[in-house]
Amino acid sequence: MPYAIGLDFGTNSCRALLVDVTNGHELASHVFPYPSGSDGVILNGSDPGLARQNPADYVLGIEESIKGVLQKARATAFEPADVIGIGVDTTGSSPMPVDEHGQALCFQERFRNNPAAMVWLWKDHSSYREAALFTQTASEMRPQYLSKIGGTYSSEWWWSKILHCKNVAPEVFDAAASWVEICDWIPAVLTGELSPKRMMRSVCAAGHKAAFNADWYGLPDREFLDRLSPGLGALRERLYDKAYTADHRAGALAREWAAKLGLSPSTAIAVGAFDAHMGAVGAGISPGTLVKIIGTSTCDIMIHPSGEPLEDIPGVCGIVNGSVIDGYYGIEAGQSAVGDIFLWFVNNLSPGKYGRTQDEQFANLAKAAAELEPGESGLLALDWNNGNRTILVDVRLSGLLIGQTLGTQPHEIYRALLEATGFGALAIIDRIEEYGVRVRDVVNCGGLAAKSPLMMQIYADITGRSMKISRSEQTPALGAAIFAAVAAGQAAGGYASAADAQKAMVGIGKEYRPAAEHHRVYRSLYALYRQLHDAFGTRQWSGSMFNVMKDLLAIRDQARRA
């Protein structure tokens, strides 16, 4: 029986998932919390935007999580020699400077405690000035660098971080032979082929974060990079001009690792990619199916055959050929805050009567909110407490709540916030469909998809579409295992393609179907949401807002009569 291991490197820990390649059954899972910093994140009191990671945690994590999962599976008929491949997904963009052997600079004594020589974690926001410079410069001289990434280059991305390193820690920048995304570095650690020149780079990371375009110009050109900062252009030659989809085999497991872990040295190592993209594969993405990974924020992924025409979709974070599955454009969108908004509400505005612990409060708010009819509270909210990632791509936006009276109850506001994120989800679906990509099906995964039936029912009622829930609760690790099975190939008991592997290994758990009468009410509320959305979020909109409160009260009165 062939098995695959998916390694999922998150923000605070890494997880190994051992999967039966024939049917996707998850034998065991083992989590290793990173030992460094605060929950694995290295912070700096004087710069609240700074968030780094120690790459030694990943190396330790490979060993501990795989040993842990093999140990747990020992009780079953499973044999370690039956593991045919290992796949890797990570956070990103999380770049790291390396020496000419591909080793982390912070492994050198002179850089041991220098955060600039560590991993620049995805959520590091110290590089916002450099991001603005990239956007400004590109819009002037290379608009094509922005056309596939929603028009705005982010402070979370590759070039912003490298440029910030050059500005604030030039000794690190100068010492770096190259830079790597950790989704490229960890597979290289597993194969032992760490040389930056030969390291197989992920097209997912390259395309979504480094403005790489395989079909056209590769990485941004030297002239452009030197315009950002003289000397940055020289780095281009020490990076890469080719990038790979995750169904590629990066190599075989290095002999030292095989010996240490008790696995076969023929174990295939797949090219890495980001967690959301592999998660989409683990959830069963296919053309026409939107996968939503719902946690503190949301990542929305679709694919579209790369042989068919696809326009740029304004306001969508990224469109990259092969970033999810080979042969398809990966389309990435997202909401800046979803679970984070609910958490904010519960932590700040939920009174004691809903319970003493956070869990009790969430449960009781949801219970009371579930008893409300759509529209009954008279409330409407915008889901912009952390800005808007898609489709407005604007961090300078904020929350809005309208319709409160002297009788408004906390659970009514809680429901309005759930609904706001559902309206935000529909705005993304509408935008993608406007540009010719039909969204027939929605599969949800991530913590909130499993934990909040009320939210999922509201999403179904708002969008008028069934909300399917991924069978696996570890879709990124499952996606990584799927690519491990493809990298291992049919001869080893794996698959010829990701689609074949998905057919065997992926399933749907629950499904929430829309109720027609709720959808009808939500169409009216969504029209008001879009009015607020366009009025406060776009320069183009102009008109009267006089109808909004009246319409909300009319919808409320109707709901109460019914």
Place this chain on the structure above:
Amino acid sequence: MPYAIGLDFGTNSCRALLVDVTNGHELASHVFPYPSGSDGVILNGSDPGLARQNPADYVLGIEESIKGVLQKARATAFEPADVIGIGVDTTGSSPMPVDEHGQALCFQERFRNNPAAMVWLWKDHSSYREAALFTQTASEMRPQYLSKIGGTYSSEWWWSKILHCKNVAPEVFDAAASWVEICDWIPAVLTGELSPKRMMRSVCAAGHKAAFNADWYGLPDREFLDRLSPGLGALRERLYDKAYTADHRAGALAREWAAKLGLSPSTAIAVGAFDAHMGAVGAGISPGTLVKIIGTSTCDIMIHPSGEPLEDIPGVCGIVNGSVIDGYYGIEAGQSAVGDIFLWFVNNLSPGKYGRTQDEQFANLAKAAAELEPGESGLLALDWNNGNRTILVDVRLSGLLIGQTLGTQPHEIYRALLEATGFGALAIIDRIEEYGVRVRDVVNCGGLAAKSPLMMQIYADITGRSMKISRSEQTPALGAAIFAAVAAGQAAGGYASAADAQKAMVGIGKEYRPAAEHHRVYRSLYALYRQLHDAFGTRQWSGSMFNVMKDLLAIRDQARRA
């Protein structure tokens, strides 16, 4: 030494205040809670709009509160025989059907438990359909009936309630020889002159609530009333064609009362008026001075010499000649919810960390909110959780909160709500000034004026005007005592006019001065408040809202840097 008693009939209790006429010193005060119903209000489970009162509570209240206050003052040099007058203020519009002797119909055995035969308390909202009919009919055939009352006739007012009685309890309507406001009935009880024909009616009640116009048509005409409901017109002849300012003497204290209370039978009884209007007098109203009575909602009162021209002020609740002081137009405006909004927030959205009791929560929210700079929270709210009384005169409006992030704290929202009511106050001042009435000075009274220094400082900073606080905390009762002194006249040791009495009896306590740098920030925030106010509250407004969130963030960033 001459003394006067002010009797203040509130929603849940009545109060007697014993005042030294020479200097306004308050010797003693006694409160009598009404024994009937729930805290003095008779409710009906099947009609949440219904709120009635038992007039027997007032009769008992006269005796108990006056006896109580005299008892408390006995320790001083005070002699009951030195009481030269009694003044009365009440809630309103609180009409009551009476028999031909002026006795309450509910005192008759057959109507004893019939709520329609009791006092229709000001906050009874069961007559909203009749109010809409009045507004509709008047706008078609008698627009002049609406021109001085802000354009919309309220469900809380005289004719709405009488017409609703005719519709739902015709046996009571048919049995009523006349109808009286309780501010007219209670002075009549004190003088013993209860006959509806001879009872002296308050021009304050008549003008603000019954669409009475002394200078023109008197009460609405018979044809109009019969159009509202055939048969209603016949009532007009059994009401009144003359109404009086509160400085008139209604009569002398009836002998039975004098004996029972131990007061002189020469004690003057003043014509009654509403609590807000007498409160304005007790706070020291004069031309150019706005008096704000701040409680659950707000009542704003100004006066303007009746010899000088005064336009209709659109959206202002009422302009009535003599309703506050003889020789002046009384101008009444107000905010539908002020303290009620803060109470709603504390009761619903304030978490345990601010304290366990309501008082603790209010204190700690205010303490934390006071540490914020204007604009620092990035939040802005509209104060429409209970609609807007002035200047939009629209109950179909609701609350709005904008600018919240994932870091927004409850005390920041609390401060934004305080500020929202301050912006609402400024909108009223601006409207009154636009129509030629200069607001030089603001005197605040009512519970919140004394209890919330933070709110008063915010109001000063927002309006750019000093906020003075009335020295008396019982301004309605003090106002009633002032009119008692005027009704008694100079010969008895009283005064020739209300202005003379005010000079001697009224004073200012604290004063909050505006800080220039705070006012500057609030000018920017007020411009955004007005944008939201006009956009959501008027049909005329049209434009973009794109600036609002950006401007709030810019103001916030500026405040945090400072």
